[in-house]
Amino acid sequence: MPVSLEAINYPGYFLKRNASNKIVLEAFTNTTAYKGDATFLISPGWADGTKVSLQSYSQPGYYIRHYDYVLQLDAVNAASNTTTKADATFGRLNF
Secondary structure: OEEOOEOOOOOOEEEEEOOOOEEEEEEOOOOHHHHHHOOEEEEEOOOOOOOEEEEEOOOOOEEEEEEOOEEEEEEOOOOOOHHHHHHOOEOOOOO
8 A cells, every 4th residue: 555654743744765765854746756755655564564664666675764763765575684674664553
């Protein structure tokens, strides 16, 4: 299922991939490139199937991962180590 993540406190700003594969908060621009970089596919979590992992729509095989206190896109697959899989797994809350 594709999703985009809009900031509650900054309406019109979405999490998206930048040219360095970092995840940044950026104002919406109605372009194909922006939409692709701000869209993620929800899948079962790599480290815990009851949680979620978010795969980049524009960079298949790359997932949002927290590393060194920064969100970024990294390749994650079955051969990835346990830490990488855990870093790319998130709990989901509905507000």
